[in-house]
Amino acid sequence: MNIHDARKEFPIVKNKIFLNHATTSPLPTRAVKAMENFLSDKIKFQLTQDVDLSSWQKKIAHSKKLFSQLIGAKEDEIAYIPNTTFGLNLIAQMLPYKPDSNVVTNTLEYLSNVIVWLKLKEKGVKVRFVKDENGKISIDKLEKSIDDKTVAVAIGQVGWFNGFRHDLKAISEVVHDKGAFLVVDGIQAVGNMRIDVAKEGIDFLSCGSYKWLLGPPGAGFLYIRNDLIKEFNPPFLGENSIDPEVVRINIYERFNLFKLNYSKGISKYEVVYLNDIAFIGVRESMRLLLDFGIENVERRISKINEYLIEKLLENGYEIRTPTNKKEHHAIINFKVKDPNKTIKSLSRKGIIVSQRVSGIRVSPHFYNTEAEIDEFIKALKNVK
Numbered sequence: 001m002n003i004h005d006a007r008k009e010f011p012i013v014k015n016k017i018f019l020n021h022a023t024t025s026p027l028p029t030r031a032v033k034a035m036e037n038f039l040s041d042k043i044k045f046q047l048t049q050d051v052d053l054s055s056w057q058k059k060i061a062h063s064k065k066l067f068s069q070l071i072g073a074k075e076d077e078i079a080y081i082p083n084t085t086f087g088l089n090l091i092a093q094m095l096p097y098k099p100d101s102n103v104v105t106n107t108l109e110y111l112s113n114v115i116v117w118l119k120l121k122e123k124g125v126k127v128r129f130v131k132d133e134n135g136k137i138s139i140d141k142l143e144k145s146i147d148d149k150t151v152a153v154a155i156g157q158v159g160w161f162n163g164f165r166h167d168l169k170a171i172s173e174v175v176h177d178k179g180a181f182l183v184v185d186g187i188q189a190v191g192n193m194r195i196d197v198a199k200e201g202i203d204f205l206s207c208g209s210y211k212w213l214l215g216p217p218g219a220g221f222l223y224i225r226n227d228l229i230k231e232f233n234p235p236f237l238g239e240n241s242i243d244p245e246v247v248r249i250n251i252y253e254r255f256n257l258f259k260l261n262y263s264k265g266i267s268k269y270e271v272v273y274l275n276d277i278a279f280i281g282v283r284e285s286m287r288l289l290l291d292f293g294i295e296n297v298e299r300r301i302s303k304i305n306e307y308l309i310e311k312l313l314e315n316g317y318e319i320r321t322p323t324n325k326k327e328h329h330a331i332i333n334f335k336v337k338d339p340n341k342t343i344k345s346l347s348r349k350g351i352i353v354s355q356r357v358s359g360i361r362v363s364p365h366f367y368n369t370e371a372e373i374d375e376f377i378k379a380l381k382n383v384k
Contacts, residue, residue, distance in 0.1 A: 017351045022363035031284040038280045063283040067221045072196035079222040079269040084187045085112040087206025087222040092116040093235035102126040110160040113185040150180040157189035161356040162321045163331030172201025192330045193298040215282025218275035238271035300366040333359045345383040
């Protein structure tokens with residue numbers, strides 16, 4: 001697949017320049033068609049009971065395999081979740097805490113990857129914040145905040161407002177040396193870069209569907225390192241959490257819930273009802289990313305980012321994103337005199353970006369082009 005074919009998947013390019021994938025992405029045509037066809041079949045089934053939905057269920061199951069390929073995991077290490085925050089809550093509540101335990105995070109995290117840990121203060125767990133310096137988190141500072149009572153270090157792989165890219169492999173070595181777990185918020189990374197959870201030493205990763213994965217809201221995936229799946233149990237339960245044989249007996253034969261028998265494997269963490277249509281959509285979106293090649297996706301985004309930074313600097317804008325190529329990815333933030341006025345002016349010209357933390361956030365995906373960046377810069381210079 002070339003970039004010309006990829007752009008055909010996104011009708012929005014005909015009348016908009018969409019540079020806001022760190023918020024909510026437009027759906028590719030293939031995802032829309034799949035969701036429409038699935039919904040049609042599901043309605044027919046409700047009306048007549050004559051439609052076989054099993055092929056759709058296989059497609060939903062296939063979404064786990066596709067997600068595992070995007071992050072370098074095994075399929076049986078992936079659980080369905082409704083969104084990123086749900087997965088982070090689940091992990092935060094099930095980890096083992098002793099008196100004087102602590103969790104380490106930082107001041108670049110999005111609120112979802114902060115509040116789930118602050119909630120633990122009700123259990124007496126301390127939360128430590130590593131303060132950023134010029135939009136970057138120092139590994140040395142991070143290491144000094146971790147001790148033998150640290151249970152988890154919570155990191156967003158790519159910073160939500162300025163695109164700072166953490167060196168997860170280096171961080172995981174520090175974290176594991178102290179006996180702690182590395183918990184990654186992957187919402188601003190999965191789908192825009194190649195990830196290898198094994199090589200990078202990630203213990204848990206939570207990710208929703210509607211940003212860089214190009215899917216609809218309502219679907220998400222939780223990675224749990226294989227050897228940790230048995231070690232923990234979810235803090236709350238659903239039908240999939242229980243041994244399927246126990247469920248079968250209780251539904252079809254007799255009441256038999258006298259003790260808690262967990263299901264084996266990753267399914268015990270699937271504690272909420274599956275939003276099936278959302279998983280149908282994100283399956284097709286992930287197929288698009290893999291058809292183009294996730295390495296190619298990452299390279300194109302990096303190329304567009306560098307071109308954008310070059311043009312912003314040429315025109316005298318102060319960039320709040322670290323400009324070293326190794327220290328940022330996918331998201332660029334810069335200062336303007338009046339962010340609100342700028343957003344409105346750009347929107348009137350069909351250019352979609354975001355206002356974040358008193359700056360303008362630009363988040364292009366692989367199907368965007370340098371020509372669109374040129375149009376963005378031109379419109380930016382003529383803000384009225």
